[in-house]
Amino acid sequence: MNKKFMKKNEANKFELLKKLLYSKQGLGIQEIITDSQESKSTIYRYIKQLNEDLSLLFTKTPIQIQQKNTTFYVVLPDLLNIAFVLDKVRLSYIYISSEILIFAAAANKNHASLESLAQSINLSPSYTYKSLNTINQQLSYFRVKIAFGDFSRKSNVYGAEADIRFFLFYMYWNTNKGIVWPFNKSPDYFKQLPLPINTILAPSQHTRLRYHQNITYWRSLYLQEKISITEEFLSYLIILETENPTTFTIDFNNTLTLEELKNEQVYFGFLSRFFISDIDTKKTKQKTAQRLINSQLALTKSCTDLLELIQVKYDLVMNSEEYLLYYYNLMIALLYVHYINVDYHSTLENEDRLTFLDNDGQNFSKIEKEIDNLIVQFSITDSFLKKITNKGLVTYMTNLLYCIIDSARNIEPLYIFCQYSKNFYIGDKIKKYLLTTLGTRVIHFTSDIQQANLVISDSYEGDISNQDFFFFDDPFNSATWEALSLFVSTRIQTGYF
Known part of the structure; x- marks a missing residue:
């Protein structure tokens, strides 16, 4: 979604910068022209503009695109991490787009009309209308939209709260990536609150969990928005939380009932486990997987059957501990596909497809097609799992199954x-x-x-x-x-x- 929120010129410059940073030997001008399908003058204009942007963004540790003959390259100082450079440039390009400006205005206040929203950010109604259509096209993948007319709401972001929460968890991280704290309206003390899940994380994961925490606390406490999930879905989430429960670190006594608080905590725990890897330890994952198996709930049987299917078909080798870890991962994915059922695949900056790994020696297209067909056919014949035919969800499941197969395969020496x-x-x-x-x-x-x-x-x-x-x-x-x-x-x- 972050590239969708960039202007075309900035998106093209960002792609060029990425390729230059990834290239060890630099890129020749003709190679850049061939790859981008842009003219020579356009490429030189992009490079000039990129150098101007880099000068403004990195004043303490300057970096520039350099040229030697017809080859362009970037040399990063040791203390300037490539991830920081890319995330900071990406964010600067997103923040100058009208789409992100419109979304921020819509999320922060309930404007009476499109004209009122446009006036608040100094854009013309016609331009705002056009941009709003672009935004809503992206939001529709999450069953969310920007709309007007419901004065009982505190913002112009419409949708079921569980869907809005899923979207915000996804969008805020993929836009900001921890480079800034984007919650200017939230109380400062939100940043310092203890995390609600006991976990050891990388710095970026720690920040992402704080994003999730801030979104949840703000929407629950200040906007009085409450999620609603089915009893069936809840039964799985309670088991998922048993070994390492989510406990909010702020007082909700005057805001949520005990039942509402439980729903909020287990949903927070699930989304955080879905978006952030390794919140649970290896041992916790194994215990949780065993609890799910012992529960004999309907979707746990689907998970068992699917795992056994690929074990037999691909002659996989798993000991009992490995089996439980694969089961845990597969169960998280099936809960997402079956109950949340949001296909955000087309909003990703880089599309996740095995096909893109194709080269002269490997036919990943064939592998992808084979596993695609396996997951579709399984969902059709399984007695409980919803039929999975949506392209993005099929791809999501295929990528996960491929990782399991590739990790557990019985390899001929x-x-x-x-x-x-x-x-x-x-x-x-x-x-x-x-x-x-x-x-x-x-x-x-x-x-x-x-x-x-x-x-x-x-x-x-x-x-x-x-x-x-x-x-x-x-x-x-x-x-x-x-x-x-x-x-x-x-x-x-x-x-x-």
């Missing part, structure tokens, strides 16, 4: 014959490198070339297919080692599916 003719010791170095990188579970070396699935050599070893042969010619070039690792890992991946 790859037998490698390796020889290097220029000296007697590089061959051992190659073997050590691959075993360290890919592990002994996958890689086996053989001295019999006839038994090998793959040959690594700097010499002609007979009529061996190029798919099974890596020409290792220059051990003192880092690119050779990178290419070797990619070649072998690609071969392992391709051989499995």
Whole structure:
């Protein structure tokens, strides 16, 4: 959604900056033109504007796009983290868009009309109307909209509170990414309150949980908005919370009943576990998974059946502890798909598709299609799970199942014959490198070339297919080692599916 809230010019500049920062050797002007389909003059204009933007944003530690001949590159100082640079530039581009200005105005006050909202932010009604259509198109994926006429509300953001909460948890983080504290109307002490879940998190995750906490406290205490969830959904969330419960760190006695407070806490806990990885420890996840299995609730059987289906189909190897961890992750996903059922896939900055991993050696499109079909057919035949046909939700489930399959697959060892003719010791170095990188579970070396699935050599070893042969010619070039690792890992991946 963050790119949807950028103007086209800023979105194009941001994409160019990302590519330059990701590129180790820089990018040639012709490569940039070919990739972006923009003219040479437009690219030079983008670079000039980017350098102006970077000068304004990073005054203490200046950075610039530099040029050597026809190649452009960026050198970051050691203390200037690439994630901070990208998130800060992204945020600055989002904040100058009219869409984010309109949304902020609509979320902070209940304006009587579109004209009133437009006047409050000094935009023309016609321009506001056009931008509002763009915003509502994005909000519709979350079953939320900006509208007017209901004077009982305290803002112009309409929808079921559970859906609004889901959207705000998603939007505030993906827009701000912890670079700023975006809740100017909230009391300052909200920032200092203890977190409501016992957890050890990375700094970014800690900040994200504080975002969730602020949104919940503000909407519950100040806007008097309360979520409503079904008893059926609630029964799962209570189990999910048993081992590591959510306990709000502020007094709601005069605002929420005990039942309403319970609903708020368990829903907060679920959304936070959905959006933030590893809130629960490994041990807590395993205990929670076992509790869910023991409950024999309808969706837990669907989860068991789906996990067993991929175990059999893909010959997966899981011990009891691993099984419970996979079960926990899959159950979180099924609860989201079945009860929340919000497809926000098209609002992502980068679309999450296995297909995009395709290269000459790997056909991820085939893998994606296979798992897509598996999840659709399972949802059709399962006695409880809602039919999953929505493209974004299918993709979400496919990506998760692929991760489980890839982690638990029973891999056939790859037998490698390796020889290097220029000296007697590089061959051992190659073997050590691959075993360290890919592990002994996958890689086996053989001295019999006839038994090998793959040959690594700097010499002609007979009529061996190029798919099974890596020409290792220059051990003192880092690119050779990178290419070797990619070649072998690609071969392992391709051989499995």
